[in-house]
Amino acid sequence: MSGRLPLGARPELDARLVAALERVGQAARVALRREARRRGLTPTQAQLLSRLRSEPAERRRVDVLAAGLDVAHPTVSDALSALVRKGLVTRGREGPDGRSPTLHLTPAGERTADELEAWHDPFLRALAARPRAEKEPALEFLLALIGRLQREGLITVARTCTTCRFFRPDLHAGPRPHYCALLERPLGTGDLRVDCPEHQHAA
Amino acid sequence: MSGRLPLGARPELDARLVAALERVGQAARVALRREARRRGLTPTQAQLLSRLRSEPAERRRVDVLAAGLDVAHPTVSDALSALVRKGLVTRGREGPDGRSPTLHLTPAGERTADELEAWHDPFLRALAARPRAEKEPALEFLLALIGRLQREGLITVARTCTTCRFFRPDLHAGPRPHYCALLERPLGTGDLRVDCPEHQHAA
DNA sequence: CATGATTGGTAGGACTCCTACCAATGTCAT
DNA sequence: ATGACATTGGTAGGAGTCCTACCAATCATG
DSSP states (O other): OTTSSOTTOTTHHHHHHHHHHHHHHHHHHHHHHHHHHTTTOOHHHHHHHHHHHHSOGGGOSHHHHHHHHTSOHHHHHHHHHHHHHTTSEEEESOSSSTTSOEEEEOHHHHHHHHHHGGGGHHHHHHHHTSOHHHHHHHHHHHHHHHHHHHHTTSOSOOBOGGGBTTEETTOSSSSOOEEETTTTEEEOGGGOOSBOTTOOBOO | OTTSSOTTOTTHHHHHHHHHHHHHHHHHHHHHHHHHHTTTOOHHHHHHHHHHHHSOGGGOSHHHHHHHHTSOHHHHHHHHHHHHHTTSEEEESOSSSTTSOEEEEOHHHHHHHHHHGGGGHHHHHHHHTSOHHHHHHHHHHHHHHHHHHHHTTSOSOOBOGGGBTTEETTOSSSSOOEEETTTTEEEOGGGOOSBOTTOOBOO
């Protein structure tokens, strides 16, 4: 009975890390679902709404949105129809490209999108208690992981600083060692973005 | 234009951590969906299958499974019907409690459940490259976060060592500072379980 | 301007996920 | 024992996800 739990087997650590990440991801999904449902929306619709708010016009297109959510385009088309029916989004026909409708949030849509941000709150409360010395390495770890997962093909669009052509890591010492060559600004770990609108993938 | 990005605003770090966690969670969902789909299953069915394999009989019940997946019980009931139809699960009527059917994996179900574990692979590949000195604190961070999220009500069932009544943290120095009073064993960070079958919540 | 590629809508099917509702079973007190 | 109550989980029905096909517009090109 002394070999039942392979305490010495070393890939265990990685397996547990995966389990923990999955668990936290599940919690995020639950949080989003609750917050969405409270306003009569589904998670997909909520995600869509938040993207429509934060993305510039040229990325507010069905195929781009679908790639961002990792779903096929009809899924986005369906969800958009639901959002239009609920009066949160308008689908216009005046864009530069006649094939893509221009997608806009209505005022009600803006408001709802703002409110939906509340799904972060339980996470922020949970994180507030942890010391910064723990969170900065954690963020760096996750960003590195995201980069790798992108190379594994699991994440289609990752606009993280660490994969951006404008990013210069560890340029100098101090609390803000990194540098963004686009904004021409030094960056600390806490400034590293996960989904930067200006991101351009490194060659 | 010098105030556009609030580089000095400090809650940014937490917000970015949430974004990064969400991203990784999304990747996990995508990985599971792909692996499931490859075998003609949906993510929910896949999750169910893997639980049916790893849980003892007394937890293989519709309501318990539903709580674990954070969904309502008809969702589990539906998914089970699909799995039965696909010949991966049997729903019997011989249990100790006449209300709950006894759920069993068929041989094909066992096989499929094993194969589904492959969804971890891209994550394991991504993690293999990172040094242990980075992963151990990351796991501890995530476990602490899971504990807090449970208190926030986002995670219904978390059977992590850190919330278990048998767990004695930091009992002694060395590479295995913790101790499990049930198994009567010292535990290192890599041994901390995320979903221990023996878990009993601390009073 | 014809040809082919891009874009996104619709159709239809399996499934998720919910709220209700219901039937069967278990539990407990009298 | 025997109601009363609670637990368990099935079914119904509805909105929505998510897919593969297919199709109609609209661009881009030579």
